[in-house]
Amino acid sequence: MDAFYASVEQLDNPELRGKALAVGGSSERGVVAAASYEARKYGVKSAMSSIIAKRNCPQLIFVKPRFERYREISQRIRNIFFEYTDLVEPLSLDEAYLDVTENKKGNPSATLIAREIRQKIFEKTGLNASAGISINKFIAKIASDVNKPNGQKTVNPEEVEAFLEELEIRKFYGVGKVTAEKMYQLGIFTGKDLKTKSLDFLNEHFGKSGEHYYNVVRGIHFSEVRPSRIRKSLGAERTFDENISSEIFMLERLGHISEEIERRLSKNKVAGKTVTLKIKYSDFTLQTRSKTLSYYVSSKDLILEIAKDLLYQEKMKDSVRLLGISLSNLNTDKDKEKEEEKKEVAVQLRFEF
The missing domain is CATH 3.30.1490.100 (DNA polymerase, Y-family, little finger domain)
Structure with missing residues (x-):
């Protein structure tokens, strides 16, 4: 979902539409839980200190989160997913993986299914969603951010290698700020750079994560869509x-x-x-x-x-x-x-x- 919490607040309160909005925190203190796209233009983002957010965007409006409302809409969206497949793995209230290899609509095109689901979400909730479509969860996750907001990106099997090679390393899902800085120091700036490094090299510098980086840059990710995620x-x-x-x-x-x-x-x-x-x-x-x-x-x-x-x-x-x-x-x-x-x-x- 696109800026889910903030979009719900703008949906329910027309006076907030088109304005820089932060869910959570206050002008005095606290932490931003979500920011509208209008606020993101000023560098406001989730997990940012409210004081810094207000400094970046003086006209920023703070609203208290309403998680019951977010959960209610999230459930309505998941009900739409189940119209297409039972293989739905929620990551959070605003995100989920769907395996549509075999789907209830008998539609062989995951791209068309994603477009249909996004349209149905908009019709039933008034909210926009973005989607990523590819051969595994890792690439689909990255692809879902490419054409946000209100868009989708398909990475076909024959496009995977080129897509990952051209990708900036900081856009690899799971590569945070600290890991990205470490990779920069090792001369790794893109997927193509990462692909030149041997498994031994990556294991030496990144420990257990080394094998993961070695595989994903080659489009290898074996994690299945698990409908019943075990809460830890x-x-x-x-x-x-x-x-x-x-x-x-x-x-x-x-x-x-x-x-x-x-x-x-x-x-x-x-x-x-x-x-x-x-x-x-x-x-x-x-x-x-x-x-x-x-x-x-x-x-x-x-x-x-x-x-x-x-x-x-x-x-x-x-x-x-x-x-x-x-x-x-x-x-x-x-x-x-x-x-x-x-x-x-x-x-x-x-x-x-």
Whole structure:
């Protein structure tokens, strides 16, 4: 989806259309969650400090995120995907992979399917989407950014090699700012440069990622579209309007965060064993404190109690601008099946004895 959160806000509020808009944060502090294309022209982007965003774009309008609304529209969009294939792998509320090799419409052209889906999304939601079409997830992901917004790009099998060779290395999906800088230092500026490097060279300089870079620049990526992605963690966090130093206020905020996590855990029907407390201080340094239990937790009271222990684990070094809690080591469907099997065995044993 194109600038999804910001586009939803502009859709619901006509007064915001055509204006530089940031979802999340405020003119005083916080972090931008999403920016409209009007704001992006001024260099405003997601994960940017609100203060810097406002400095880049003085007329920037900040609005609070409405995740329930975003989830509602996201589900409507996914329902459209399922009209074409059951092989849908959501990455987030605004992005998904679809395998249309065999599809419910019997359409042999992935390009035409993408165009049809984008048109249907617009008709049913009023929002624009972009698409990338190719032989695997890696190339499709890169292609989806080529003609944004409201466009699509197909990289046919015979075009893959040339497409990747001409691509700037920073546009390779998964190559972040730090990795790109390292590649520049090694004389790697394009896919063609990357392709000249041996597997041993890439392994030496990039460790386990070396083989990945060696393969993807040759169009090799074996990851299948997985309809049921296993969630590894679930959490929530809050950035405060003013830095707080009182532990009483921190516990109050953690209570609200715990309630939000309980709601999300319930909706996803999962629980977790590892609780992690995230603390961002006023000087922007980040600290995490974790505790792994021998049992799964999902209630807000237990989550808050553990978060409280982690908060008191050591003295705070400064006032705090952000607190967050996340749960990992989640119980997967297989874990649940094992638990049910144990219960069944226990019941059988009780009857037998």
